[in-house]
Amino acid sequence: MDIDQLCRTARTPADLRNLPGYVEKVNPAQVGLRRVIWPYGFASETHCALTNCGTPHKAGVIIELEDGTVSNIGHVCGADKDKFSSKFTVEMLKLSESRRREAMLPILLDRPGLEGTERQVRAAYHEAENWVRRVAAFAAVCPEADRELRRRINSGASMAVVDVVERPESEVSDLIASGQARNRAAARYKEIEKGVIRGPAALSLTEQRISSLWRRADALLAANPQAVEIAALQKLFNESVHLPEDARRVLEECEAARVFFTPGSFALMAMLPMSQKGRDLLKALTVDILDNSAMRPIVRQALANAAGDRPLNKKQRDLQRKMEAIQRAARRMRLT
Numbered sequence: 297m298d299i300d301q302l303c304r305t306a307r308t309p310a311d312l313r314n315l316p317g318y319v320e321k322v323n324p325a326q327v328g329l330r331r332v333i334w335p336y337g338f339a340s341e342t343h344c345a346l347t348n349c350g351t352p353h354k355a356g357v358i359i360e361l362e363d364g365t366v367s368n369i370g371h372v373c374g375a376d377k378d379k380f381s382s383k384f385t386v387e388m389l390k391l392s393e394s395r396r397r398e399a400m401l402p403i404l405l406d407r408p409g410l411e412g413t414e415r416q417v418r419a420a421y422h423e424a425e426n427w428v429r430r431v432a433a434f435a436a437v438c439p440e441a442d443r444e445l446r447r448r449i450n451s452g453a454s455m456a457v458v459d460v461v462e463r464p465e466s467e468v469s470d471l472i473a474s475g476q477a478r479n480r481a482a483a484r485y486k487e488i489e490k491g492v493i494r495g496p497a498a499l500s501l502t503e504q505r506i507s508s509l510w511r512r513a514d515a516l517l518a519a520n521p522q523a524v525e526i527a528a529l530q531k532l533f534n535e536s537v538h539l540p541e542d543a544r545r546v547l548e549e550c551e552a553a554r555v556f557f558t559p560g561s562f563a564l565m566a567m568l569p570m571s572q573k574g575r576d577l578l579k580a581l582t583v584d585i586l587d588n589s590a591m592r593p594i595v596r597q598a599l600a601n602a603a604g605d606r607p608l609n610k611k612q613r614d615l616q617r618k619m620e621a622i623q624r625a626a627r628r629m630r631l632t
Contacts, residue, residue: 299366303334303358309342312358317366323347328362329380332387335371344370346379357391393526400533404521413539417513420543420550424506426587427553431501433586434557438577440570445496455493457564460485491564495556497549509542557583 299316306312313320322345334357341352345367353370360366374384403409435442448455462485463471477483516535524532555561559582566578 299360300333303366306334306336306358307338309338309340312336312342312368315358315366317364319361319365319367320345321347322361322367322369324379327365329374329383329387330360330362330364332384332391333358333360333366335391336368342368344368344373346373348378349373357388359387396526397529400529401521403536404519404529404532410517410536413536413543414513414517416540416543417509420546421506421510423550424501424546427498427550427557428501428503428506430553430557430583430586431499432503437586438565438574438581440574441565441568441578442499444568444570445493445565446499449496449499455496457490457493457567459488459490459567461488490567491560493556493561493564495552495554495561498553498556501546501549501553506546509539509546513539557586 302315306315312318324346335355336358337355339354341354342356344351344353344356346369349370351370351373356368356370357374358366358368359374369379371388374380374388375382445455447453463483467483471477471483472480512535516532516539519532521529521532562578562581566575
């Protein structure tokens with residue numbers, strides 16, 4: 297067993313003193329530091345071997361000196377100017393990097409594990425494809441509802457849909473008499489909850505997100521973790537942790553989409569603040585309409601124009617009229 301392995305097995309000050317080549321006293325003015333071998337944390341105290349320190353401590357590091365001997369110092373004092381100065385700091389960073397590599401490499405060299413992550417990502421991508429198109433189509437067909445829902449999401453507002461109605465005069469009088477309202481104006485109206493729009497997390501699904509997920513999985517599998525610097529290795533390790541989490545999140549959003557894109561949800565959305573045209577669109581909306589191939593050019597243009605609200609050209613207006621004809625036909629079918 298080499299000295300590095302022996303140092304890792306040291307559990308007590310006695311184990312430390314029994315290491316081959318161990319010296320109890322080190323004068324940093326006479327012998328320099330070669331490297332930091334391994335940290336320790338003992339249940340009982342031992343002394344720093346530096347002749348100008350000697351502080352009792354439980355946590356320290358085993359060091360190799362330039363003359364080949366081995367000793368120990370506390371994990372704090374080694375960087376002092378009258379001890380090993382910046383050399384100690386550099387060697388501690390090397391130790392930290394070495395330990396980080398040692399912890400991360402087994403995960404990144406586990407090919408079956410990484411291939412399992414890739415399968416998760418691809419499954420999430422394929423599950424999300426249709427929902428991504430429907431989210432984009434919904435934004436193009438029902439822009440008023442889309443804006444209102446995203447406003448609520450971004451502000452943390454409730455997804456409850458309420459109807460404001462005027463209270464009967466008797467109810468107004470009872471509220472004032474009981475002290476629940478100060479005057480008639482305060483008691484005049486009340487809110488009645490009509491329902492809660494479920495699955496708004498579906499609106500987070502975008503082509504950019506799911507395509508990025510796929511590219512990240514490919515990059516992780518293509519990387520050689522043994523040939524990269526520590527910063528790049530850390531990024532690869534982070535990806536190995538985050539990719540399965542991101543894939544699960546996409547699948548959760550797909551489940552949310554299943555309850556978001558339903559007639560019941562569309563009916564509730566039609567009660568949100570918007571124009572009558574917007575309400576009519578929602579009342580006639582179905583998943584089949586969103587999936588209709590005639591919608592796709594409009595969806596692409598709507599996404600391209602999202603920032604500027606530029607008008608559609610003649611061809612796009614013609615396609616939009618076709619879509620509206622489909623919607624009118626759908627309304628008639630629902631009424632018959």
